[in-house]
Amino acid sequence: MFDIVSFIPRAIAQSIPLLLGSTGEIITEKSGNLNLGTAGVMYVGGMCGVIGAFSYETSGKPMNGLLSVLIPVVCCLLGSLIMGLIYCFLTVTLRANQNVTGLALTTFGVGFGNFFGGSLIKLSGAEVPSIILTNTSNFFRTKLPFADSLGWFGQIFCSYSFLAYAAIIIAIIAGRTLRKTRVGLHLRAVGESPATADAAGINVIRYKYTATCLGSMIAGLGGLYYVMDYANGIWSNDAFGDRGWLAIALVIFTLWNPTTSIFASILFGGLYILYIFIPTGTNLANKELYKMIPYVVTIIVLIITSLRNKRENQPPEGLGLPYFREDR
Amino acid sequence: MEERTPALSMRNITKRFGSKVIANSDVSLDIYPGEILALLGENGSGKTTLMNILAGIYYPDEGEILIGGKPVTIASPKEAFNHGIGMIHQHFKLVDVLTANENIVLGMDKEGMLDLKTSAARIKKICDAYGFEVDPDEKIYDMSVSEKQTVEIVKVLYRGAEILILDEPTAVLTPQESDKLFAVLRNMRNDGKSIILITHKMNEVLSVSDRVAILRAGKYICDRVTSETNAQELTDLMVGHKVSLNIDRPEPVNSKERIRVKGLTVRNIDGVLKLNKVSFSAYSGEILGIAGIAGSGQKELLEGIAGLQPVEAGSITYVNDDGTTEDLIGKDPLEIAALGVSLSFVPEDRLGMGLVENMDLADNMMLRSYRVGKSVFTNRKDPENLAKQVIKELEVNTPGVHTMVRKLSGGNVQKVLVGREIASAPTVLLTAYAVRGLDINSSYTIYDLINQQKKRGVAVIYVGEDLDVLVELCDRILVLCDGHVSGILDGRTADKQTIGMMMTHIKEAADE
Numbered sequence: 001m002f003d004i005v006s007f008i009p010r011a012i013a014q015s016i017p018l019l020l021g022s023t024g025e026i027i028t029e030k031s032g033n034l035n036l037g038t039a040g041v042m043y044v045g046g047m048c049g050v051i052g053a054f055s056y057e058t059s060g061k062p063m064n065g066l067l068s069v070l071i072p073v074v075c076c077l078l079g080s081l082i083m084g085l086i087y088c089f090l091t092v093t094l095r096a097n098q099n100v101t102g103l104a105l106t107t108f109g110v111g112f113g114n115f116f117g118g119s120l121i122k123l124s125g126a127e128v129p130s131i132i133l134t135n136t137s138n139f140f141r142t143k144l145p146f147a148d149s150l151g152w153f154g155q156i157f158c159s160y161s162f163l164a165y166a167a168i169i170i171a172i173i174a175g176r177t178l179r180k181t182r183v184g185l186h187l188r189a190v191g192e193s194p195a196t197a198d199a200a201g202i203n204v205i206r207y208k209y210t211a212t213c214l215g216s217m218i219a220g221l222g223g224l225y226y227v228m229d230y231a232n233g234i235w236s237n238d239a240f241g242d243r244g245w246l247a248i249a250l251v252i253f254t255l256w257n258p259t260t261s262i263f264a265s266i267l268f269g270g271l272y273i274l275y276i277f278i279p280t281g282t283n284l285a286n287k288e289l290y291k292m293i294p295y296v297v298t299i300i301v302l303i304i305t306s307l308r309n310k311r312e313n314q315p316p317e318g319l320g321l322p323y324f325r326e327d328r
Numbered sequence: 329m330e331e332r333t334p335a336l337s338m339r340n341i342t343k344r345f346g347s348k349v350i351a352n353s354d355v356s357l358d359i360y361p362g363e364i365l366a367l368l369g370e371n372g373s374g375k376t377t378l379m380n381i382l383a384g385i386y387y388p389d390e391g392e393i394l395i396g397g398k399p400v401t402i403a404s405p406k407e408a409f410n411h412g413i414g415m416i417h418q419h420f421k422l423v424d425v426l427t428a429n430e431n432i433v434l435g436m437d438k439e440g441m442l443d444l445k446t447s448a449a450r451i452k453k454i455c456d457a458y459g460f461e462v463d464p465d466e467k468i469y470d471m472s473v474s475e476k477q478t479v480e481i482v483k484v485l486y487r488g489a490e491i492l493i494l495d496e497p498t499a500v501l502t503p504q505e506s507d508k509l510f511a512v513l514r515n516m517r518n519d520g521k522s523i524i525l526i527t528h529k530m531n532e533v534l535s536v537s538d539r540v541a542i543l544r545a546g547k548y549i550c551d552r553v554t555s556e557t558n559a560q561e562l563t564d565l566m567v568g569h570k571v572s573l574n575i576d577r578p579e580p581v582n583s584k585e586r587i588r589v590k591g592l593t594v595r596n597i598d599g600v601l602k603l604n605k606v607s608f609s610a611y612s613g614e615i616l617g618i619a620g621i622a623g624s625g626q627k628e629l630l631e632g633i634a635g636l637q638p639v640e641a642g643s644i645t646y647v648n649d650d651g652t653t654e655d656l657i658g659k660d661p662l663e664i665a666a667l668g669v670s671l672s673f674v675p676e677d678r679l680g681m682g683l684v685e686n687m688d689l690a691d692n693m694m695l696r697s698y699r700v701g702k703s704v705f706t707n708r709k710d711p712e713n714l715a716k717q718v719i720k721e722l723e724v725n726t727p728g729v730h731t732m733v734r735k736l737s738g739g740n741v742q743k744v745l746v747g748r749e750i751a752s753a754p755t756v757l758l759t760a761y762a763v764r765g766l767d768i769n770s771s772y773t774i775y776d777l778i779n780q781q782k783k784r785g786v787a788v789i790y791v792g793e794d795l796d797v798l799v800e801l802c803d804r805i806l807v808l809c810d811g812h813v814s815g816i817l818d819g820r821t822a823d824k825q826t827i828g829m830m831m832t833h834i835k836e837a838a839d840e
Contacts (some may be wrong), residue, residue, distance in 0.1 A: 032731075071450050162665075180441055181442060182433075182436075182442055185430055185433075185442060191421040192425060193421070195421060196421040196422060197343040197423075198405060199417070199421040200405065200435030201404065202435045312425055317424065
C-alpha cells in the first residue's frame with residue numbers, strides 16, 4: 001500500500017533544496033544573468049555551513065541553540081555571496097562569457113566542497129568518510145511543538161524545520177516582488193532589455209549585482225538545508241548530487257515564476273524519492289528505472305516548454321548577454 | 329527678432345571612440361524653446377553620437393552643456409531626464425513583454441508597489457493633450473511600429489521632457505503615419521517644447537522644421553532658417569560639394585520577361601497568410617519597384633523567389649534568354665544557382681542575413697564563392713581582390729580588407745553587401761530596403777549601381793520604403809497591401825498619393 005502520509009513529508013523535505021536553488025536562480029536569471037554555477041554555489045553554501053558548524057561544535061564550549069543555527073547560516077550566506085560576487089565581477093564588470101563562467105564556478109564549487117569535506121573528515125578523525133554534525137543538525141531540525149499532536153495533518157503540514165518554511169516564504173515574497181513592485185518591474189526590464197532599462201534611468205549594473213548575489217545566497221541556503229536537515233547533519237563528498245542542475249531545469253519548467261516553483265519542486269522532490277515508496281521486490285533494475293523519472297520528466301518538460309511560443313513564457317530576452325552602454 | 333535664451337546649448341563638444349575615431353569635434357549648437365531643429369548630416373557625421381551625449385548614453389571628452397544658461401553635467405540617462413531631455417531612439421527602447429503602461433513608468437523614482445491606475449490616468453491626459461492614441465494595457469509585442477513609437481514619445485513626455493530628440497523617427501513609418509507624427513510634433517512645438525529631429529529625408533526637413541543645423545564629418549558646419557533655404561543648398565552643405573539630386577531613369581532596352589509569378593500564396597510559420605495570390609512578371613533591363621507598408625509581404629515575396637521561403641500555392645517561373653523556362657518552386661537556393669539561374673539577394677536585415685559581422689570583408693566576400701575550386705583549401709586571393717575592388721569602386725570607408733564588418737558604419741556595411749551581390753553578375757537582382765538608413769550621398773551611389781545593373785539587362789526587383797525614390801527610380805511599381813497586389817503602376821505616371829492610398833486599401837478592381 002502506498003503510504004501517502006509519510007510520502008508527502010519526504011517529498012517536501014526533498015523539494016526544499018530544489019525550491020531554494022530555483023528561486024535563487026530565477027531571481028538571478030531575471031536580471032539577465034544565466035548562472036550555471038548554481039550547482040557550485042549550493043555546494044559552497046552547504047560546505048561553508050558545515051565549516052561554521054564544525055568549528056562551533058569542536059570549540060569545546062557548551063552549545064547555544066541560537067548560535068549553533070546562526071553561525072552555519074551566516075557562514076553559508078557569506079560563502080554563497082562570495083560565489084555570486086565572483087560571478088558578477090567576471091560577467092558584469094569584465095563581461096566574460098556567462099556560460100563558461102557558470103560552468104567554471106560549478107566545477108570550482110564542487111571541488112571546494114570536496115576539498116574541505118576531505119580535510120574536515122581527516123581533522124575529525126572519523127572512521128567513515130563523512131563529517132557528522134548531529135548536534136547542530138538537531139537544532140536545525142527543531143519542529144513546531146504542536147506538530148505531533150495533530151495526527152496526519154500535523155505530519156503533512158507542520159512537521160518541517162524553519163528553513164523549509166523560510167524557503168516557501170522566500171519563494172512567495174520573490175514572486176510577489178517580481179510581479180507587483182517597482183523593483184520587480186525594473187528587474188524584469190533589466191533582464192529583458194538592459195539597454196532599455198538603462199535609457200529609462202535604471203542602474204543596470206547595480207540590479208544585476210544585487211539580484212545575482214541575492215539569488216546566490218538563497219541558492220546557497222538550499223545546500224545548507226540539504227546537509228543540516230535532509231542529511232541529518234552528515235556531510236559526505238558528492239552526496240549532494242545533481243540537485244543544482246535540477247534546480248536550473250526547474251527554472252525553465254516554472255517559466256521563471258517562483259510561486260509555481262513551490263509546487264514544481266514538490267513534484268520533482270516526489271519523483272526523486274518515488275523509488276523508495278514503490279515496492280520493487282528484489283529486482284534492483286526496476287529501482288534504477290524509477291530513479292530515472294525526474295530526469296526523464298526534465299527532458300519531457302524541456303521539450304514541451306520549447307514548443308510553447310507565447311511571448312511571456314520565453315526566457316528573459318537579455319539572458320546570457322553582456323551589457324555595455326557605450327557598445328556600438 | 330528679440331534675443332532669446334536657448335533652452336539648451338552645447339559648447340565645443342568633442343567625443344572620441346578609442347584614440348583614432350573622432351565622432352564629434354568641437355561642436356557648438358543651440359536649441360530654443362518652441363522650435364523644431366532638424367539635424368542633418370551624412371551617415372557617420374556624428375549626429376546620433378551628439379544626441380546620445382545629450383541623452384546621457386555617452387559622456388563627452390571635452391566641452392560643456394548648458395541648460396537654460398546654466399552649465400550641467402549629464403552622466404547618465406537618468407540625469408538627462410532630470411534636466412528635461414528625452415530621446416526617442418532609432419531602435420526603440422521598449423521591453424516587448426511589458427505593457428505600454430509598464431514601459432512608460434519604467435525607471436521612475438518611487439519605491440514600493442506599482443500604481444498602474446494613477447499612471448494610466450496620467451498617460452491618458454498626455455495623450456488627450458497632444459492627440460496620441462495609446463492603450464496602456466496593450467503589450468508592446470502586439471503593437472505596430474508606429475504605435476511603439478507613440479509609446480516612446482508618451483514615455484518621454486511622461487517624464488516631463490521639455491527637449492525631445494527624435495532619431496530618424498519616420499524611417500519605419502508610412503507617409504500617412506509620418507504626417508500624423510509631424511502634426512503631433514507641431515502641437516508640442518506650439519506648447520513651447522524644443523524638438524531636435526534627425527532625419528535623412530529632405531522633404532521632411534523642409535516641411536516640418538524651423539531651423540536646420542548641419543554636421544559634416546563630426547564637425548558643425550552651419551545652420552539655416554528652413555524657410556530661407558532649399559534642398560539643393562542643404563545637400564551641398566551636408567556633402568561638402570555639389571551633388572545632383574536627380575535620379576536617372578534610363579529607358580529599358582530590349583526588355584524580355586524574366587521572372588513570372590502566378591498566384592503565389594505564402595503562409596508564415598504561425599499560419600498567417602502573408603501573400604495571397606500574387607501574380608506579376610519582372611522583365612530584364614527593368615526596375616520593378618515594390619511598395620507597401622512594412623510587413624505587407626515584401627520579405628516573403630523576395631524570399632519566395634530566392635528559394636528561402638516555403639510556398640503554399642502558385643508558381644514562380646524563370647524564363648531563359650532562348651524562351652525555355654525553369655520552375656523555381658521546390659528548389660533550394662543552391663539548386664537554383666546550379667540551373668544557371670542567378671538571384672542576388674540583399675536581405676532586409678543586412679547584418680542578420682547578409683553578412684557575418686564578426687568576419688572581415690574578405691571572408692564575407694567568400695561566403696558567395698567558397699564552393700568555387702576543387703582543392704580542399706579555400707581560395708582566399710580572389711575574395712580579397714573582390715573586397716579591394718568593392719572598397720575602391722563604392723568608396724567604402726574602412727581601414728582595410730581585414731576589418732571586421734561590425735566595426736563599419738551602417739552605410740558602409742550596406743555598400744559591402746550590395747557590392748558583393750552585384751559582383752556575382754546576376755540576371756535577377758532582388759533588393760530589399762537597399763538604402764535603409766543611408767544618407768543621401770550613399771543612397772545615390774546605390775541608385776547608380778542599380779541603374780548600371782538595369783543597363784546590363786538585369787531584371788531588378790527593388791523593395792523600397794521612400795515613395796519619392798520609388799516613383800523616380802522604378803519603371804513599374806507593384807503595390808502590396810496586406811499580402812495582396814493592389815495594383816501595378818507605371819513609374820513615369822504614378823504619384824505618391826495614389827500609391828499611399830493603394831498601400832492601405834485593396835483596390836477590388838485589381839483582382840480580375
